[in-house]
Amino acid sequence: MRNYAHPDLADVSIEHLLHALSDPVRLDIVRQLARNGEASCAALDGGRPKSSMSHHFRVLRSAGLVHTRIAGVQHMNTLRREEVDKRFPGLLGAVLRVAG
Amino acid sequence: MRNYAHPDLADVSIEHLLHALSDPVRLDIVRQLARNGEASCAALDGGRPKSSMSHHFRVLRSAGLVHTRIAGVQHMNTLRREEVDKRFPGLLGAVLRVAG
DNA sequence: TTGATTGTTCGTATATAATCGAACTATAGG
DNA sequence: CCTATAGTTCGATTATATACGAACAATCAA
Numbered sequence: 001m002r003n004y005a006h007p008d009l010a011d012v013s014i015e016h017l018l019h020a021l022s023d024p025v026r027l028d029i030v031r032q033l034a035r036n037g038e039a040s041c042a043a044l045d046g047g048r049p050k051s052s053m054s055h056h057f058r059v060l061r062s063a064g065l066v067h068t069r070i071a072g073v074q075h076m077n078t079l080r081r082e083e084v085d086k087r088f089p090g091l092l093g094a095v096l097r098v099a100g
Numbered sequence: 101m102r103n104y105a106h107p108d109l110a111d112v113s114i115e116h117l118l119h120a121l122s123d124p125v126r127l128d129i130v131r132q133l134a135r136n137g138e139a140s141c142a143a144l145d146g147g148r149p150k151s152s153m154s155h156h157f158r159v160l161r162s163a164g165l166v167h168t169r170i171a172g173v174q175h176m177n178t179l180r181r182e183e184v185d186k187r188f189p190g191l192l193g194a195v196l197r198v199a200g
Numbered sequence: 201t202t203g204a205t206t207g208t209t210c211g212t213a214t215a216t217a218a219t220c221g222a223a224c225t226a227t228a229g230g
Numbered sequence: 231c232c233t234a235t236a237g238t239t240c241g242a243t244t245a246t247a248t249a250c251g252a253a254c255a256a257t258c259a260a
Contacts, residue, residue, distance in 0.1 A: 173237085
């Protein structure tokens, strides 16, 4: 894998984004990225198998929520906060305001 | 059916609520209720079969989003706007602000 | 080049969800 | 009581998600 495709937020529907956020594992990933900034996949796995995490990161990417940058052997993830906020104002803030 | 049980919003998780909103049929129902206020099930079916609608209303009820009141032969639905707003401040507003 | 590390992809199993016809329940009006 | 109307419940089908082991690819360091 050389690098990832990240969708334009304009092409992401709110249904798609809400679905991505409705899974507890993914919501947890989003919360941690919001709190701590960039993190590798392994740093967020909570003991889950790599293939499961890979799946969840793919869903988060396809929903425009997460950007993944390859840095050597690690894949570093960040929240696409500004872009999501521009497309869906207030949504991510409201979700993250809820206690996890 | 004599009447419905409506969950306390305190018992609704954000994952549950986000999942309920992530379906296009249900999101459409929520949008219409927000715009036009109380409506019967049939008024919102968009030509879909009754059993399908019944399913979606049940999901919306279980997520604390919709209150259903029995009025004779009709079941009238409303958005539980204030309660949802108290539990998840800004969330519904952010969702409804997005063009449908 | 070999080995260790990080994450993807594939395949399969399992679980959850959506769809919808058919039979049923409840209410209202003749 | 009979009939029409509005929704629910049941059951079956199909679709979509999740979970995860195993094999693979890419990078780095020795």
